[in-house]
Amino acid sequence: MNAxxxxxLTAAVRGWHVFPLRPGTKRPALHxxxxxxxxxxxxxxxxxxEQRATTDPERxxxxxxxxxxxxxxxxGPSGLVVVDLDLPKNTSKDKGSSDAPSGAASFGALCERAGHAVPDTYRTRTASGGTHLxxxxxxxxxLGNSAGTVAPLVDTRAHGGYVVGAGSTTPAGAYEALCGSVAAPLPGWLLSVLTPAQGPAQRPSVAVAVQSRSYADMALANESRNVASAVTGQREATLFRAARALGRFVAWGDLPRSVVEDALQEAGEAAGLSASECHSTLRSALNWSVAHNQRRRGAA
Structure with a gap:
């Protein structure tokens, strides 16, 4: 049996739907x-x-x-979300370095900020020296595909996407399984980053706008209370989640960004975080949330 x-067959046994790529390349071999x-x-x-990918051993x-x-x-058909941690363009496993952080470094920093270690899951080394989780x-x-949504040089593949599996070879090198025989569930904090915003919104009525501001004020009070009471080991992750949750109200115009920043900064410091830790976490979390919540959810 050839390699x-x-x-x-090994991928299919795991329940992953496979299809042929042209020998030595990453391009589909199907017409x-x-x-x-x-x-x-x-x-x-x-x-x-995507429709012709299969787990049938005879096919x-x-x-x-x-x-x-x-x-x-x-x-998509395999029920997978694969995180692609790439290297800076002028960097490879055999060439010179770059000052830009790699996708793995950026992803590790995000995991730490969310209060978790980098997940232990099935992973492969790509031909370019990157990593697939x-x-x-x-x-x-x-979930669909994403490019740079999580962080620079961190892409994801889900419905509508595919990855090159372990055992494949290209002129740049081989795709090799590194560790872990089982794919772990997608972490909740990463799901929140990848969950797409809802469809386009219509302009809310005055009554809806007033109700939204009232809800936003209540959310701000609740999230600030959660951050202030967070226990050691969960403080930065709680602040991160709170900023992500409240950022949508900033994007929708229900809360001024300065109000959210001041309230969460005070709550974070009350929980025991340093001013610089609060500022760094708030800036990145709010920036992401504002950028990804330009359209109000649930509007008719």
Whole structure:
């Protein structure tokens, strides 16, 4: 049995849906819509790589017996969210360094700020020297792909995306499994970062606006109280979550940013955080929340 077939079958045993990539590349080996013969799997209409990805061992053996295809893993059908931790463009595993932080360094800092260690989960080393972290997607939530939403050089692949699986090879190097045999559940704090904003909003009526400001004031009081009473080990994570939650009210115009910053700064210091710790956490969390909550949720 060839190594690429073994890699495809190994992924399928884990429940991950695979499809062939052109030998030595990261590009799908399946035909595009323009060249679709409308026969076989496409008899009832063109089926893209995500639809044709499979865990069926017989289909996998039949496909990989034709050529040493690399292994594509369709993350959506596989129920996966894969975090891609990349290297700065002028950096690789064999070349010079860069002053810019790597995706792994940025992700590690985010985990620390959220009050957690970097999750222990199945991971692979990419051909460029980066890392793929595999997580199981939460049930009932459809996440798409992201590029730089979590942090610079930190991308994610879910529905509509795929990753190159371990055992694949390219001229730049091989994709290798590093550790962990099981994909861990997607951390809650990361889910909150990746959850997309709702659809476009209409201008709220005066009554709705007044109600929103009242709710925003109540949320500010509750979050400030939660931060001030946070225990050691949870203080920075609680402040981070509070700023993320309140940032949407800043984006919607229900609360001035200065009011939110002052209230949470005071609460964080009351909990025992230093002024600089509070300021750094608030700035990054509010910046993200404001940028990703430009549209009010729940508007008709």
């Amino acid at each position: 690429h077939l073994t890699a495809a 595009g819509e323009a060249a679709c013969p409308r026969t076989g799997p496409c008899e009832c209409g063109h089926r893209k790589w 996998i053996r039949a496909t990989w017996s034709r050529a040493p295809y690399n292994v594509g893993i369709a993350t 595999y997580f199981t997607a939460p049930p009932g939530i459809r």
